[in-house]
Amino acid sequence: MTTGIRPPGSMLKQPSKLGGLRPPTSLAALVGTANGKRKLADDGAETYNRPLSAASQSSQRSGRQIKAPVSKAPASDVETIHAGRRSSQGFKVMHKQENRPVDGSLPVFVAGAKVGAAGRVAPRNEAKVGAARRLPASRTVVTKGRAGMTNAPSGAVKGSQPPHASIKRRRIDAPFGSDDGINFITTGGIAKAALRASPSVKGVSTIGNEVMGKGLGAGENEDGSDSDSDDGDNDELGPPPVMRARPDSDIKGRLKDLEAWSAYMIKKHQTTRKTKKLLSVKLEHNSTQVTQLEYDKKILEARIQEAEKQAVTLQESHAEHLRKLQEEKKRHEDEADELRRQFSRQTEKMEDDYRLLKKASRELQESLDAAKASLRAKRDECVRLEGTISKQASDQLELESNCRGLRAKLEHLEDVGNEREIRIVELEEGVTSRDHTIDILESKLRNEESMRRKLHNTIQELKGNIRVFCRVRPLVGEEKAASSLLPLSFPDCDDQNEVELMQSSENALGKSTSKTFPFKFDRVFTPESSQNMVFDEVSQLIQSALDGYPVCIFAYGQTGSGKTHTMQGPDSISTSGMDDEILGIIPRAVKQIYENTSKLAERGWEYTLEGQFLEIYNETLQDLLAPSARSTQASDKQSKLEIYQDSEGHTRVKNLTMVTVDSAERVNWLLARAADNRTVAATNCNERSSRSHSVFTLFLRGKNTLTGESSTGVLNLIDLAGSERLSSSGSSGDRLKETQAINKSLACLGDVIAALAKGSRHIPYRNSKLTHLLQESLGAGNSKTLMFVCVNPSPASTQESLCSLQFATKVNSCQIGTARRQAA
Numbered sequence: 001m002t003t004g005i006r007p008p009g010s011m012l013k014q015p016s017k018l019g020g021l022r023p024p025t026s027l028a029a030l031v032g033t034a035n036g037k038r039k040l041a042d043d044g045a046e047t048y049n050r051p052l053s054a055a056s057q058s059s060q061r062s063g064r065q066i067k068a069p070v071s072k073a074p075a076s077d078v079e080t081i082h083a084g085r086r087s088s089q090g091f092k093v094m095h096k097q098e099n100r101p102v103d104g105s106l107p108v109f110v111a112g113a114k115v116g117a118a119g120r121v122a123p124r125n126e127a128k129v130g131a132a133r134r135l136p137a138s139r140t141v142v143t144k145g146r147a148g149m150t151n152a153p154s155g156a157v158k159g160s161q162p163p164h165a166s167i168k169r170r171r172i173d174a175p176f177g178s179d180d181g182i183n184f185i186t187t188g189g190i191a192k193a194a195l196r197a198s199p200s201v202k203g204v205s206t207i208g209n210e211v212m213g214k215g216l217g218a219g220e221n222e223d224g225s226d227s228d229s230d231d232g233d234n235d236e237l238g239p240p241p242v243m244r245a246r247p248d249s250d251i252k253g254r255l256k257d258l259e260a261w262s263a264y265m266i267k268k269h270q271t272t273r274k275t276k277k278l279l280s281v282k283l284e285h286n287s288t289q290v291t292q293l294e295y296d297k298k299i300l301e302a303r304i305q306e307a308e309k310q311a312v313t314l315q316e317s318h319a320e321h322l323r324k325l326q327e328e329k330k331r332h333e334d335e336a337d338e339l340r341r342q343f344s345r346q347t348e349k350m351e352d353d354y355r356l357l358k359k360a361s362r363e364l365q366e367s368l369d370a371a372k373a374s375l376r377a378k379r380d381e382c383v384r385l386e387g388t389i390s391k392q393a394s395d396q397l398e399l400e401s402n403c404r405g406l407r408a409k410l411e412h413l414e415d416v417g418n419e420r421e422i423r424i425v426e427l428e429e430g431v432t433s434r435d436h437t438i439d440i441l442e443s444k445l446r447n448e449e450s451m452r453r454k455l456h457n458t459i460q461e462l463k464g465n466i467r468v469f470c471r472v473r474p475l476v477g478e479e480k481a482a483s484s485l486l487p488l489s490f491p492d493c494d495d496q497n498e499v500e501l502m503q504s505s506e507n508a509l510g511k512s513t514s515k516t517f518p519f520k521f522d523r524v525f526t527p528e529s530s531q532n533m534v535f536d537e538v539s540q541l542i543q544s545a546l547d548g549y550p551v552c553i554f555a556y557g558q559t560g561s562g563k564t565h566t567m568q569g570p571d572s573i574s575t576s577g578m579d580d581e582i583l584g585i586i587p588r589a590v591k592q593i594y595e596n597t598s599k600l601a602e603r604g605w606e607y608t609l610e611g612q613f614l615e616i617y618n619e620t621l622q623d624l625l626a627p628s629a630r631s632t633q634a635s636d637k638q639s640k641l642e643i644y645q646d647s648e649g650h651t652r653v654k655n656l657t658m659v660t661v662d663s664a665e666r667v668n669w670l671l672a673r674a675a676d677n678r679t680v681a682a683t684n685c686n687e688r689s690s691r692s693h694s695v696f697t698l699f700l701r702g703k704n705t706l707t708g709e710s711s712t713g714v715l716n717l718i719d720l721a722g723s724e725r726l727s728s729s730g731s732s733g734d735r736l737k738e739t740q741a742i743n744k745s746l747a748c749l750g751d752v753i754a755a756l757a758k759g760s761r762h763i764p765y766r767n768s769k770l771t772h773l774l775q776e777s778l779g780a781g782n783s784k785t786l787m788f789v790c791v792n793p794s795p796a797s798t799q800e801s802l803c804s805l806q807f808a809t810k811v812n813s814c815q816i817g818t819a820r821r822q823a824a
């Protein structure tokens with residue numbers, strides 16, 4: 001009573017007001033904070049005389065002050081008391097948190113407790129002193145669970161234990177005069193009730209709305225004033241002294257009254273001063289609480305912001321999920337459509353299948369019927385076959401005996417086979433030996449090929465390096481009718497190398513005389529001689545060109561004597577589609593060369609053929625293979641054609657078109673182009689072909705990959721211009737000029753051959769373009785030359801034929817030295 005605080009017993013003055021021990025059904029109910037959600041407990045240990053935070057809240061509303069005696073609890077006194085049944089099972093503390101001090105100076109320990117359904121006790125009691133580091137160094141006892149546990153003061157709450165309660169109790173001095181010196185701070189009206197049930201407990205303070213608000217007992221005013229306390233004060237003050245009406249004379253009595261009144265007022269004044277002090281403390285506490293609340297507010301605002309952010313994130317996530325859901329929905333719809341379509345397709349298919357199956361079933365049934373019939377037939381057949389089998393069994397026995405015989409034969413044959421295998425091995429060895437022999441023979445063949453070349457060349461040399469063939473063409477066209485008696489005759493001899501020309505003339509007396517001129521050449525071809533026969537004699541020279549010798553074949557004779565026919569073939573030089581029988585020397589030579597190069601390839605020879613074609617007209621060179629003689633460019637180029645000797649001493653023509661001749665067809669193309677170019681020239685100059693020399697040159701370069709030999713042969717095939725005598729031609733003007741040029745070049749040819757025959761030191765090659773060009777082919781001892789002297793058999797040409805034959809005889813008398821093979 002000295003503290004002015006109503007003794008704990010006064011809080012329990014109306015226990016019936018609590019309405020029994022109502023168990024809280026939630027943590028909020030149990031905690032009883034200002035907002036009804038948090039349970040606050042002031043450790044209150046350091047300065048125990050300060051008001052408890054929750055109690056302050058409560059008292060703020062109720063205007064009631066909780067006055068605790070000043071006491072310091074030692075730090076070591078902190079302990080946990082498990083409330084609950086005596087079996088020590090209590091209520092599980094679900095959460096605890098450290099809170100800011102509500103009174104601004106003391107840390108507050110907040111403990112929570114949870115229970116299940118009303119009246120149901122959690123299986124395990126647990127209490128922890130959270131944030132103990134912030135607890136003051138005082139002895140604090142935190143109790144959880146039901147009040148009236150073993151540590152509670154004796155007699156407390158026995159028989160009326162609340163299902164749960166949190167109680168802090170402190171060992172204090174005993175200003176309250178408690179039995180055990182422990183002051184209990186309870187949360188929740190239940191504890192309060194429990195304590196009320198234990199009248200020996202003193203110094204109880206209750207915290208929480210439910211207790212402090214709803215659980216206020218009678219005499220606790222809503223404005224916080226404690227009518228009980230006032231009553232207690234009034235009890236201490238006692239009733240005001242009664243001022244009795246006294247007579248003025250009763251001075252003593254009146255003085256006594258005044259003294260009593262004065263004592264009463266003094267006492268009241270002291271009480272008022274104490275009340276004022278408590279209010280100051282409360283004010284201080286409230287300001288601290290406001291700070292705490294602002295702090296809480298900031299935290300809450302931060303949480304709200306965080307929550308808003310989370311809300312935004314959640315909205316975005318929600319939108320994303322919504323979009324995905326829509327996509328998923330669409331996909332599912334599509335899938336559903338597709339499934340529907342598939343279903344309908346499958347349904348149709350199944351219907352079709354069903355129809356087919358039905359049909360098949362019918363067919364199967366029919367087949368089954370047929371099979372049954374067949375089976376019956378087969379059964380009959382089986383019966384028949386069984387008879388056959390029994391017969392065949394006997395046959396089998398016979399066959400087996402035959403088989404044994406055959407086996408014996410087979411064994412015999414195997415023996416024969418083995419012998420043959422041995423023979424095969426022997427034969428294979430023989431083949432290997434023969435392969436070896438073949439290699440040797442091929443080597444020999446190659447050697448013999450070289451030998452053949454030498455021998456061939458020797459034969460050609462023996463035949464003469466310059467030879468003359470005479471070819472008399474048949475009468476053609478009108479000649480046949482006009483001529484009855486031919487001036488030419490061919491003596492019957494085996495060598496077929498003689499021809500006689502009979503020239504008839506009248507003497508001065510008018511008497512007809514005839515003179516016969518016999519001529520002998522290397523070979524004479526009669527009008528009946530075919531192109532084949534001619535080429536047979538020429539082909540050996542073509543082989544010499546392939547063997548690497550310079551060969552020159554030219555046709556000499558008057559115009560129309562058959563030079564072109566001999567060299568190329570019929571009038572048209574184009575040989576495409578031409579009968580092979582009438583082909584001349586040039587296409588046949590090329591063909592033979594290709595055939596022989598193919599054969600020689602087996603012996604390691606590889607050949608490259610290149611050709612050129614030119615004409616010499618009025619001592620001017622013309623390229624017959626130029627792209628087109630019609631073009632000005634071609635003409636310009638032809639004007640630059642010049643004969644020169646290259647570094648190896650070979651005679652070449654500058655700017656002359658050189659064409660690779662890689663097939664016989666290419667030669668045909670080449671001859672056709674030359675004919676075309678020649679025809680163009682003929683439009684400008686009548687009978688151009690007769691008035692110019694055409695020279696086809698084929699270069700044959702060979703290399704033997706096996707022996708390393710190489711060769712370079714040159715084949716010149718020349719169709720000379722007509723050799724009419726100037727006197728007989730009766731030419732004048734351009735024609736005279738042409739004739740003079742032709743005669744000059746032919747005369748030069750004769751001079752060269754004569755000089756070669758004589759063995760002159762100077763050979764006049766450069767006297768004409770023709771001899772200059774053929775220098776290599778007419779070289780002393782380095783060429784094989786063949787001249788065809790072509791003769792027109794008509795009597796009108798007798799004189800020209802005689803001149804031609806006489807010229808050819810001169811050539812034939814020449815003996816050019818031994819030809820040398822050109823080896824690269």
Ligand SMILES: Nc1ncnc2c1ncn2[C@@H]1O[C@H](COP(=O)(O)OP(=O)(O)OP(=O)(O)O)[C@@H](O)[C@H]1O
Nearest residue numbers: 473474476558559560561562563564565689690722
């Ligand atoms: N051996 C032959 N058999 C059949 N006809 C031939 C024979 N030789 C030449 N002729 C024919 O004689 C005619 C003249 O022949 P070719 O044109 O070859 O003479 P040429 O000497 O070349 O004349 P040119 O000097 O004018 O060129 C041609 O119609 C040709 O077909």
